[in-house]
Amino acid sequence: xxxxxxxxxxxxxxxxxxxxxxxxxxxxxxxxxxxxxxxxxxxxxxxxxxxxxxxxxxxxxxxxxxxxxxxxxxxxxxxxxxxxxxxxxxxxxxxxxxxxxxxxxxxxxxxxxxxxxxxxxxxxxxxxxxxxxxxxxxxxxxxxxxxxxxxxxxxxxxxxxxxxxxxxxxxxxxxxxxxxxxxxxxxxxxxxxxxxxxxxxxxxxxxxxxxxxxxxxxxxxxxxxxxxxxxxxxxxxxxxxxxxxxxxxxxxxxxxxxxxxxxxxxxxxxxxxxxxxxx
Amino acid sequence: xxxxxxxxxxxxxxxxxxxxxxxxxxxxxxxxxxxxxxxxxxxxxxxxxxxxxxxxxxxxxxxxxxxxxxxxxxxxxxxxxxxxxxxxxxxxxxxxxxxxxxxxxxxxxxxxxxxxxxxxxxxxxxxxxxxxxxxxxxxxxxxxxxxxxxxxxxxxxxxxxxxxxxxxxxxxxxxxxxxxxxxxxxxxxxxxxxxxxxxxxxxxxxxxxxxxxxxxxxxxxxxxxxxxxxxxxxxxxxxxxxxxxxxxxxxxxxxxxxxxxxxxxxxxxxxxxxxxxxxxxxxxxxxxxxxxxxxxxxxxxxxxxxxxxxxxxxxxxxxxxxxxxxxxxxxxxxxxxxxxxxxxxxxxxxxxxxxxxxxxxxxxxxxx
Numbered sequence: 001x002x003x004x005x006x007x008x009x010x011x012x013x014x015x016x017x018x019x020x021x022x023x024x025x026x027x028x029x030x031x032x033x034x035x036x037x038x039x040x041x042x043x044x045x046x047x048x049x050x051x052x053x054x055x056x057x058x059x060x061x062x063x064x065x066x067x068x069x070x071x072x073x074x075x076x077x078x079x080x081x082x083x084x085x086x087x088x089x090x091x092x093x094x095x096x097x098x099x100x101x102x103x104x105x106x107x108x109x110x111x112x113x114x115x116x117x118x119x120x121x122x123x124x125x126x127x128x129x130x131x132x133x134x135x136x137x138x139x140x141x142x143x144x145x146x147x148x149x150x151x152x153x154x155x156x157x158x159x160x161x162x163x164x165x166x167x168x169x170x171x172x173x174x175x176x177x178x179x180x181x182x183x184x185x186x187x188x189x190x191x192x193x194x195x196x197x198x199x200x201x202x203x204x205x206x207x208x209x210x211x212x213x214x215x216x217x218x219x220x221x222x223x224x225x226x227x228x229x230x231x232x233x234x235x236x237x238x239x240x241x242x243x244x245x246x247x248x249x250x251x252x253x254x255x256x257x258x259x260x261x262x263x264x265x266x267x268x269x270x271x272x273x274x275x276x277x278x279x
Numbered sequence: 280x281x282x283x284x285x286x287x288x289x290x291x292x293x294x295x296x297x298x299x300x301x302x303x304x305x306x307x308x309x310x311x312x313x314x315x316x317x318x319x320x321x322x323x324x325x326x327x328x329x330x331x332x333x334x335x336x337x338x339x340x341x342x343x344x345x346x347x348x349x350x351x352x353x354x355x356x357x358x359x360x361x362x363x364x365x366x367x368x369x370x371x372x373x374x375x376x377x378x379x380x381x382x383x384x385x386x387x388x389x390x391x392x393x394x395x396x397x398x399x400x401x402x403x404x405x406x407x408x409x410x411x412x413x414x415x416x417x418x419x420x421x422x423x424x425x426x427x428x429x430x431x432x433x434x435x436x437x438x439x440x441x442x443x444x445x446x447x448x449x450x451x452x453x454x455x456x457x458x459x460x461x462x463x464x465x466x467x468x469x470x471x472x473x474x475x476x477x478x479x480x481x482x483x484x485x486x487x488x489x490x491x492x493x494x495x496x497x498x499x500x501x502x503x504x505x506x507x508x509x510x511x512x513x514x515x516x517x518x519x520x521x522x523x524x525x526x527x528x529x530x531x532x533x534x535x536x537x538x539x540x541x542x543x544x545x546x547x548x549x550x551x552x553x554x555x556x557x558x559x560x561x562x563x564x565x566x567x568x569x570x571x572x573x574x575x576x577x578x579x580x581x582x583x584x585x586x587x588x589x590x591x592x593x594x595x596x597x598x599x600x601x602x603x604x605x606x607x608x609x610x611x612x613x614x615x616x617x618x619x620x621x622x623x624x625x626x627x628x629x630x631x632x633x634x635x636x637x638x639x640x641x642x643x644x645x646x647x
Binding site: 033034035036046048050052054090092094095096097098099100101103105137139141143144 | 339
């Protein structure tokens with residue numbers, strides 16, 4: 001179903017009633033599963049993903065083989081590293097996640113590319129050199145998709161890695177940004193948009209950007225649609241700003257969970273923690 | 280499939296002997312028929328026809344989503360207009376719904392099932408076996424396929440996608456089966472508005488959509504089947520085995536049951552006595568214990584006594600040939616004795632037994 005983008009210029013409201021720089025509702029939970037080393041659940045609008053982190057652990061025989069044989073794709077980069085932990089990312093898109101049931105195999109190119117993007121972004125951020133001869137396995141499950149899938153996956157991974165207590169430089173947060181008119185329209189006055197849903201993604205050019213913490217450092221940037229170069233800068237600025245908003249939200253979730261754990265007595269209160277709790 | 284537990288032969292022997300006692304002593308102190316607690320919720324994904332999430336006490340977690348699509352029924356006799364009209368005539372001639380009921384020709388292929396386990400390929404033999412095992416059990420009573428029948432030309436195609444969220448810590452069969460059961464109980468299909476063999480039209484009010492397995496009313500009937508994992512260790516039969524118990528099992532069985540509701544008499548005040556259990560399928564599962572290395576008796580252990588330098592290979596050869604010794608671990612061989620099979624069936628089917636308890640537990644889950 002094509003999206004009618006002509007009405008945007010009238011009220012400056014998007015199809016779901018948001019302004020150009022509004023994020024959708026972001027809801028996340030951390031430590032959702034007892035058995036895993038780290039786990040998280042994240043909703044960005046109707047996109048719902050779950051992440052389970054296992055490790056750093058001794059590499060399993062099967063995983064190593066998959067990694068080097070190129071079957072897993074994402075494991076290839078870190079497959080045989082001895083001096084740093086390798087990162088294996090598995091994305092499972094559930095058949096029931098989209099409106100029409102569509103089964104995607106493990107060898108789906110799009111999924112593999114997302115796996116590699118996430119893995120490379122993490123490899124630069126995590127302090128893998130602290131865990132030689134080990135593997136960090138990130139399993140991501142897509143339960144429901146409504147746009148910004150890669151961004152949601154990256155955000156969920158960050159939360160799960162924090163839950164697993166794996167040292168990293170800073171949060172990696174991601175967000176999508178698009179443009180209000182399609183490439184073919186060639187409209188130079190098009191406004192940038194933040195956090196697209198499926199309908200908008202199908203119609204409009206968009207990119208996914210991930211940044212490191214509060215800085216402007218870009219950790220991952222994916223753009224698969226055609227867009228005029230002149231619009232790219234505006235989209236990127238909006239995207240990076242969105243990432244900063246997402247970071248604030250994720251940070252709030254982590255802090256809320258942390259203070260809850262201290263109150264429940266799971267974690268010992270230390271002087272350092274007390275300071276941040278009073279804020 | 281089930282991950283290898285890292286237990287030494289001595290530990291395995293200890294576990295095995297304490298589990299074969301009567302009554303067995305299980306590592307977590309449960310009785311032989313006691314299940315571990317689980318948390319369950321349904322209706323977690325609004326985008327599906329039915330969904331459920333179950334977390335077991337050992338931390339394993341699964342999500343099942345059910346999606347239904349309308350599909351044109353392929354006519355096995357070819358598109359024969361004459362014959363079809365004859366059917367219609369005869370059906371309308373009788374004029375009763377009963378004739379229509381008999382004509383309902385359901386096929387098992389209308390249910391499609393996939394299992395996704397992280398870290399395993401989707402065409403992994405173990406995963407495919409697991410999916411087929413669950414599918415077979417669900418279709419065994421023939422009830423589910425009949426529910427998918429719309430009219431002679433159309434039917435529902437049901438897609439059941441099972442996701443194991445956690446790493447496969449133990450054999451996930453019971454978890455997946457219980458989650459599937461709940462998801463099917465929570466499944467609703469749009470209410471049919473059209474009649475007869477017309478192109479189907481549906482009520483777009485989701486609130487009016489009936490459950491696939493209605494709970495109350497005249498249509499309340501069977502329930503989707505559940506598959507339980509039962510292991511036998513020595514003479515004792517253990518339900519809901521943990522990972523360690525599976526690692527020493529002599530044999531493991533997947534027992535599928537379905538519940539048939541007896542029709543209640545009119546005005547009957549009995550609420551929960553109409554349950555009748557039926558065994559629909561049973562399969563043996565290769566327990567991981569078969570792959571465990573054998574123990575070496577201390578009399579033959581040269582490292583302990585330190586007498587001669589016999590090569591290790593030869594030593595293991597000896598132990599494998601010897602008759603089993605008390606307290607020395609030896610991987611179980613052979614099939615399941617008939618007596619064990621019999622007692623498993625007895626234990627499962629008895630009134631107020633394990634299956635009753637599980638079904639009662641599942642009944643308590645809120646459907647949203």
